[in-house]
Amino acid sequence: MKRIALLGMPNTGKSTLFNRLSGASARVGNWPGITVDLMCAKILTGSHIAELIDLPGLYDLHGFSDDEQVVRHFLSNNEVDLVCIVLNSTQIDRQLSLALQIRNLGIPAILLLNMQDEAKRAGITIDAAAMAAQINMSTLQLSGKYGDGCPALLQKMAEVINHDAPKIKADEVAKRLEADSQIELEMQSIVNSTVQIPTTLNNKTTDNIDKILLHPWFGLPIFIVSIFLLFQFIFTVGAPLQDVMAWLFDQTRTVILDPLLSTAPTWLNGLLLDGIYNGVSTVAAFVPIIILFFLVMSMVEDSGYLSRAAFLMDAFMAKLGLDGRGFVMVLMGFGCNVPALMGTRVMRSRGMRLLTMLTIPLSLCSARLQIFIFMIAVLFKPSQAAWVMFSLYMMSLFTIFITALIFKGRFVSNEPFILELPPYRFPTAHQIWARGWQEVKHFLIRASKFIIFGVVMVWLLTNFPSNVPSASVDTYAGQIGALFAPILDPIGIDTHLAIALIFGFVAKEIVVGSLAVIYGLQGDALISQMAQNLDWVQGMSFMLFSLIYTPCLSTIATLKTESKSSAFMWLSIVWSLGLAWVVSLIFYQGARALGF
């Protein structure tokens, strides 16, 4: 099969173009270096299937960041039939150098002048034919976002890869990667003769929005209020959806499943209904709110506001030994910690990268969000919910800042801070939809991998040995709980909650599911039963512990592979467990001492 690679600088819309061509949905983010895994897809070019690979964004083939090395290693080790160089047309005057570097490698290449729509609006005109002639490379103008020019691109790809040009060997590419010069001068001359850029290039809309959002005094408060309002929006719209889901699952059980399985053996009935069904459906009820959450997150990421957050927060982050990008990674971690950890690859200095990676697992991810939505429904009035949630997000940031302060002496760096600020963009409905669908898939994969395993284990532990009442102190779960009691009693966590916490180590989605299994209830019945068993001080202590201790096995695995150090992984686990216990202890004993 022919192999085609997409290559370009960050913020050129490369991932968007990849999604457009592949019909699949690579993650897109309006943030330099977000594409961290190599995404591949099969695409139809002409009458042939070809493999399309999305390489990480890079500024320079000779750059020193991890992403730039990934691209270099890829090109030196894999033979490609075609490289499509994606450039942002509005920044052609500096990005063309990348095309010239690729041309000098001798790999067959097509130059794609992307973001044609933005260039047109900015009044930039490019003579693509003249440019093609000068750099000796097919050149197409297109818009990956709106799809203009994509059919022509597929046709062009087919032409090039089916043309039996002698393919260049990968080791030859490796040799040629070592030297190129003169590119600066050549770029200047090509740009001068083929591109017309208005002398005063102003993106009025972006400038006007920046005047407000980057205001020296109001910028930061506006940012915090906007994030609060966005979350408020998610919960206001999402909560009724969640109620509907819970009601549907409840009805399905009473109307269909209970009669259907009434003749099954008691243990099978219990395993299937009280175990798997209750557990999985309690978690699945959160799917709408999680989808909504990621839709909003993807809009914020693609909008360009996150890079502005890096600008606003950098002075403060510098005092913690981090930089503005670290703050953005933490915000990305609100979605899922794993891609946020991978995102630290854009940092060159190991000290800063490790310090950032130590803080990211403390970021309140969407899986933990489910626990909190659930527990808040159990313990607090609807009018208090938003404030409790907000305080948990603040607590998440607080533990991150504390962690960085404590460890900044151990992970020192003098990483330069230079970051591109993209213009504000609004994602298309297609982009938003693709992202939402991807999250549903992601949830279903996790569900089949972890949640079913977790709830079945919890069901077994709470129902065996079979001669004792289920979920009592004599079951295996009760015995395990008793074992941990000396540690967990001082922070107000009882046996039931302890079992949920232990399995939460695998993945936080299991926590709520296992509570349903432990109590043998679901929906409103579960919530009212738990409300009787717990007071808010215990519940809050449980939430604080869940917030701070190690998020999931995937995060641990990512920490290890990204840091290439088991010692660092263990540091992260021990630190977060210790911090979780201390914070919960201070809260629980403090609240009790104050008479709550």
Added chain:
Amino acid sequence: MRLLYNLKSGAFATISGIDAVNVDQPLMQRLIALGFRVGKQIQVMRKANFNGPLHVRIGSTDIILRESEAKLIQVTE
């Protein structure tokens, strides 16, 4: 010699040099890729409070960088 660091917010200038002694190769490449080239016009859009980063514009590219990096860019007004 004026440095980018000395410019007031809103000021225009032309890049006249990059401090080769204090800029290592990786940083130099990143600066060049982002458009910091001798002869280019640069505008300071704003400066963050508390000695935070500068927001500058070169051609059609907006960039934020810290004061420590802005001290490495030489300019003429």
